[in-house]
Amino acid sequence: MTLRLGDVAPDFTQQSSAGEISFHAWAGESWVVLFSHPADFTPVCTTELGKTARLAEEFKKRNVKPLAVSVDTLESHVAWINDINETQNTSVNFPILADADRKVAELYDMIHPNSLANLTVRSVFVIDPAKKIRLTLTYPASTGRNFNEILRVIDSLQLTDHHKVATPADWVDGDDVVIIPSLQDADEIAQRFPKGYKAIRPYLRLTPQPNR
Structure with a gap:
C-alpha cells in the first residue's frame, strides 16, 4: 500500500x-x-x-x-x-x-x-x-x-499549521521564517507580523518567527 x-x-x-x-x-x-x-x-x-x-x-x-x-x-x-x-x-x-x-x-x-x-x-x-x-x-x-531532524520537522509542521509561514533550508526553532507567497494583503501582513519583514525578492520575505 x-x-x-x-x-x-x-x-x-x-x-x-x-x-x-x-x-x-x-x-x-x-x-x-x-x-x-x-x-x-x-x-x-x-x-x-x-x-x-x-x-x-x-x-x-x-x-x-x-x-x-x-x-x-x-x-x-x-x-x-x-x-x-x-x-x-x-x-x-x-x-x-x-x-x-x-x-x-x-x-x-x-x-x-x-x-x-x-x-x-x-x-x-x-x-x-x-x-x-x-x-x-x-x-x-x-x-x-537523525532524530534531531525529525524533531525539527515536527517544529516546522506545528508552526506552519498555525501561522502563514514556511521554514527555509536548515531552519531550526527560533530562526527567521518566510511569509508564504499567497499572503499579499498588507493589513493582514502587518497584523500577523508586527516585527516587520525583509523582502529579498517579492516572493522571498523573511520575518522573525511569529510565535516567539
Missing part, C-alpha cells in the same frame, strides 16, 4: 510491549512518530530506540507519542528492552509493536524486498492529531536516523 502525504494513517490493532494498541484510539489528540526498525538485538536499532527514550521530554513538550515497530515477537521486544536500557543508559518509555504477522508492516509498506527481504526497513511516519500523514522518511538498514 502506497501512503502519501495527506493520507489518513491506516488504523490497526496490534500487541505491543505496553499491551494491546488500537492505533487511532491510542494516538488520541497527539502527534505520533511511527517508526520501524529491521530487528531486535541489532546495533543500530539499539542506539535508535535508546535515543528515542532519551528524547522523551522533547517529544512530550511537542505533544508527540513515539511508537516503534518491527516484525519481532513480543517476547523478543521485552527481552531487548533490558539491553537497550542497559547499553544506552536510559529507560524505554514508549511502546514497541510486535508485528510478527506483518499487519502493520504491510499497511505502511515497511518491507522493501530489494533492500531487506523479510524485515522492516527504517521507515518514519509523522502523523498529526487528525491522523493525517505529514512526513515520510525511509533510511537504509546501515544508517541510523
Whole structure:
C-alpha cells in the first residue's frame, strides 16, 4: 500500500510491549512518530530506540507519542528492552509493536524486498492529531536516523499549521521564517507580523518567527 502525504494513517490493532494498541484510539489528540526498525538485538536499532527514550521530554513538550515497530515477537521486544536500557543508559518509555504477522508492516509498506527481504526497513511516519500523514522518511538498514531532524520537522509542521509561514533550508526553532507567497494583503501582513519583514525578492520575505 502506497501512503502519501495527506493520507489518513491506516488504523490497526496490534500487541505491543505496553499491551494491546488500537492505533487511532491510542494516538488520541497527539502527534505520533511511527517508526520501524529491521530487528531486535541489532546495533543500530539499539542506539535508535535508546535515543528515542532519551528524547522523551522533547517529544512530550511537542505533544508527540513515539511508537516503534518491527516484525519481532513480543517476547523478543521485552527481552531487548533490558539491553537497550542497559547499553544506552536510559529507560524505554514508549511502546514497541510486535508485528510478527506483518499487519502493520504491510499497511505502511515497511518491507522493501530489494533492500531487506523479510524485515522492516527504517521507515518514519509523522502523523498529526487528525491522523493525517505529514512526513515520510525511509533510511537504509546501515544508517541510523537523525532524530534531531525529525524533531525539527515536527517544529516546522506545528508552526506552519498555525501561522502563514514556511521554514527555509536548515531552519531550526527560533530562526527567521518566510511569509508564504499567497499572503499579499498588507493589513493582514502587518497584523500577523508586527516585527516587520525583509523582502529579498517579492516572493522571498523573511520575518522573525511569529510565535516567539
